[in-house]
Amino acid sequence: MDKTINVVINGLKETISENTTISQLIVGYKEGDVDLIVEHNGRFVYPRKYEQVVLLDDDQIEFINPNFGG
Amino acid sequence: METDQLSSQEAIRYKRQIVIPAFGEKGQKQLKRASIFIAGLGGLGAVSAYYLVAAGVGRLKIVDKDHVELENLNRQILYSTRDVGRSKTESAFEKLYALNPLCRIDALKAEIRKDNALELIGDCHIIVDATDNLETRKCLNSVSVARQIPFIYGGIDGFTGMVTTFVPGDTPCLECLFPETTATTKKVGAMGPIPGMIGAIQSLEAIKICLGMNDLLKNTLLCIDGMDMGVKKLNLRKDPDCHCCGNLTNVRTHG
Numbered sequence: 648m649d650k651t652i653n654v655v656i657n658g659l660k661e662t663i664s665e666n667t668t669i670s671q672l673i674v675g676y677k678e679g680d681v682d683l684i685v686e687h688n689g690r691f692v693y694p695r696k697y698e699q700v701v702l703l704d705d706d707q708i709e710f711i712n713p714n715f716g717g
Numbered sequence: 718m719e720t721d722q723l724s725s726q727e728a729i730r731y732k733r734q735i736v737i738p739a740f741g742e743k744g745q746k747q748l749k750r751a752s753i754f755i756a757g758l759g760g761l762g763a764v765s766a767y768y769l770v771a772a773g774v775g776r777l778k779i780v781d782k783d784h785v786e787l788e789n790l791n792r793q794i795l796y797s798t799r800d801v802g803r804s805k806t807e808s809a810f811e812k813l814y815a816l817n818p819l820c821r822i823d824a825l826k827a828e829i830r831k832d833n834a835l836e837l838i839g840d841c842h843i844i845v846d847a848t849d850n851l852e853t854r855k856c857l858n859s860v861s862v863a864r865q866i867p868f869i870y871g872g873i874d875g876f877t878g879m880v881t882t883f884v885p886g887d888t889p890c891l892e893c894l895f896p897e898t899t900a901t902t903k904k905v906g907a908m909g910p911i912p913g914m915i916g917a918i919q920s921l922e923a924i925k926i927c928l929g930m931n932d933l934l935k936n937t938l939l940c941i942d943g944m945d946m947g948v949k950k951l952n953l954r955k956d957p958d959c960h961c962c963g964n965l966t967n968v969r970t971h972g
Contacts (some may be wrong), residue, residue, distance in 0.1 A: 716905035
């Protein structure tokens with residue numbers, strides 16, 4: 648069985664598999680917008696880094712949907 | 718000798734902002750010298766154009782390709798029912814000129830594209846983004862980075878809105894945030910007061926840039942959620958490997 652870690656996603660506590668990347672989290676949470684904005688522990692994450700950032704226990708993630716209407 | 722002295726009419730018209738110590742007569746003159754480009758005259762552009770003309774910006778260039786539709790009127794406060802079917806630029810010019818004939822307004826009915834954005838923006842000092850799609854925003858961002866002029870991004874969707882000021886060399890650019898090349902243009906829901914708030918903030922940012930003021934929304938994405946009145950400030954960072962702005966060094970803003 649996979650080891651798990653506890654993280655906070657958009658203010659809600661969640662349990663996810665260890666070694667999960669932001670890319671995998673986006674897929675898992677069906678955040679389909681390719682222009683999604685991600686904040687990791689209070690820091691903006693460059694989209695091209697989503698595959699490299701591995702989440703750790705107690706990390707905080709915010710998914711922010713971009714607004715493109717005018 | 719200064720050539721941009723304020724007339725007695727201007728001194729009265731702008732009195733309530735000239736009395737603000739941080740603005741003053743000096744600020745009014747700085748505003749009078751500014752040329753600002755507004756891309757789009759929808760919910761955001763209608764509001765920012767109105768405030769900038771009211772404040773006495775020297776020259777405003779407004780560009781939009783569309784005509785006024787009935788479904789625009791819940792939020793695009795430059796237009797009235799009788800304007801439905803007219804071009805937005807023509808209708809906007811009429812209202813803005815009536816508001817402040819001292820402001821030079823260049824209104825152009827055109828589509829902003831990659832091949833004409835640079836020419837359309839011309840010698841304007843600031844770009845206010847009031848478009849409704851990412852593709853056009855990327856055209857504006859390219860000019861912002863190439864010419865090193867500030868680009869004030871605003872966007873809305875339903876009860877939410879966001880705004881930030883990109884200053885080339887000093888902040889990330891739009892491409893640092895949204896490097897993907899999505900070309901979809903979908904009509905989103907729009908609660909009128911949301912573009913009202915975001916457009917007003919964009920106009921305030923533009924005025925502050927003209928005055929050379931600090932404390933802009935630089936490196937900060939301000940997100941407003943009208944459902945729960947939540948306000949979040951997201952700290953942004955320049956992507957050193959950004960394909961658009963990655964090679965820029967620090968620059969000063971106009972003002």
